Amino acid sequence: MNEQQHLDTLTDIKRIMERSTRFMSLSGLGGIGAGVSALVGAYFAWDLLSAAGEGYQPVSETALVSRLLLIAGAVLLAALGAGFYFTWRKARRQGLPVWDAAARKVFINLAIPLVTGGLFILGLLKHGYLALVAPSCLVFYGLALVNAGKYTVTDIRYLGYAEIALGIIALFNLYHGLFFWALGFGVLHILYGAIMWWKYERIPAE
Amino acid sequence: MNPIGNLNKVFESRIRLGVMSVLMVNEEVSFNDLKEMLEVTDGNLASHLGTLEENAYIKVHKGFIGRKTNTTYSITKTGEKAFKGHLAALEAMIKFSQ
Numbered sequence: 001m002n003e004q005q006h007l008d009t010l011t012d013i014k015r016i017m018e019r020s021t022r023f024m025s026l027s028g029l030g031g032i033g034a035g036v037s038a039l040v041g042a043y044f045a046w047d048l049l050s051a052a053g054e055g056y057q058p059v060s061e062t063a064l065v066s067r068l069l070l071i072a073g074a075v076l077l078a079a080l081g082a083g084f085y086f087t088w089r090k091a092r093r094q095g096l097p098v099w100d101a102a103a104r105k106v107f108i109n110l111a112i113p114l115v116t117g118g119l120f121i122l123g124l125l126k127h128g129y130l131a132l133v134a135p136s137c138l139v140f141y142g143l144a145l146v147n148a149g150k151y152t153v154t155d156i157r158y159l160g161y162a163e164i165a166l167g168i169i170a171l172f173n174l175y176h177g178l179f180f181w182a183l184g185f186g187v188l189h190i191l192y193g194a195i196m197w198w199k200y201e202r203i204p205a206e
Numbered sequence: 207m208n209p210i211g212n213l214n215k216v217f218e219s220r221i222r223l224g225v226m227s228v229l230m231v232n233e234e235v236s237f238n239d240l241k242e243m244l245e246v247t248d249g250n251l252a253s254h255l256g257t258l259e260e261n262a263y264i265k266v267h268k269g270f271i272g273r274k275t276n277t278t279y280s281i282t283k284t285g286e287k288a289f290k291g292h293l294a295a296l297e298a299m300i301k302f303s304q
Binding site: 003006007009010012013016017019020021097100101 | 220223224227228230231232235239242243244293296297299300
């Protein structure tokens with residue numbers, strides 16, 4: 001046993017501790033993909049809203065709402081698809097399992113605030129509080145990210161804080177919801193994804 | 207003082223040290239998760255877990271999920287102390303030889 005072996009052992013212990021508690025394969029490219037989907041979706045929503053001559057008002061026009069929901073659903077699918085695909089690819093390249101104990105913790109800790117938020121927003125829609133939808137999306141999503149930050153790349157918490165802050169600002173600036181939504185889900189995702197990619201993925205993972 | 211004396215013989219095995227590392231930072235871990243994290247075979251892991259249990263470093267909880275047995279493991283106070291002592295000894299040795 002020499003010094004180098006002891007150092008290796010300590011590094012090993014640290015690596016095992018980290019890998020058993022944190023899911024480190026979240027991909028920056030997935031964030032960029034999700035951001036682009038959100039911006040495309042926001043463009044269609046904006047198009048729809050301005051065509052309806054509505055502005056962004058707290059009126060429940062069933063047809064409009066169901067079309068917006070359709071766009072939102074498509075964005076969600078595309079964003080999740082991009083996130084999962086790039087994360088799966090990164091994990092495979094690292095030779096790590098995609099669905100291990102740490103990944104399950106990330107999933108559950110994301111899901112609790114997200115499902116709560118989703119149901120909350122459905123309630124808002126039911127009662128016609130359309131203007132509150134965008135701020136609520138941002139706040140609940142931000143809380144989900146902060147919550148999951150314990151079990152994955154810590155940096156994701158900063159994205160969470162930014163989403164929460166943006167959601168609160170949006171709440172005090174109602175009727176600009178779509179703008180803040182696009183900023184939070186589009187621009188912030190792309191920015192975060194690019195930073196993560198630059199920080200962790202630019203040099204191919206060992 | 208010769209710090210080599212403080213190294214724990216039980217932790218000479220990388221797998222046993224790995225099990226302890228996982229259990230230090232996770233409250234309760236199942237057999238299958240341990241197996242996956244440490245990339246070892248069933249028999250190999252079981253024998254190392256046996257050794258750790260004999261030394262009272264870990265506690266075994268036998269439960270059921272439906273009809274399937276679900277065995278989970280957690281670290282004991284004794285185990286935590288032993289692991290920390292081993293880490294301190296490793297660190298001391300690195301400083302010692304520098």
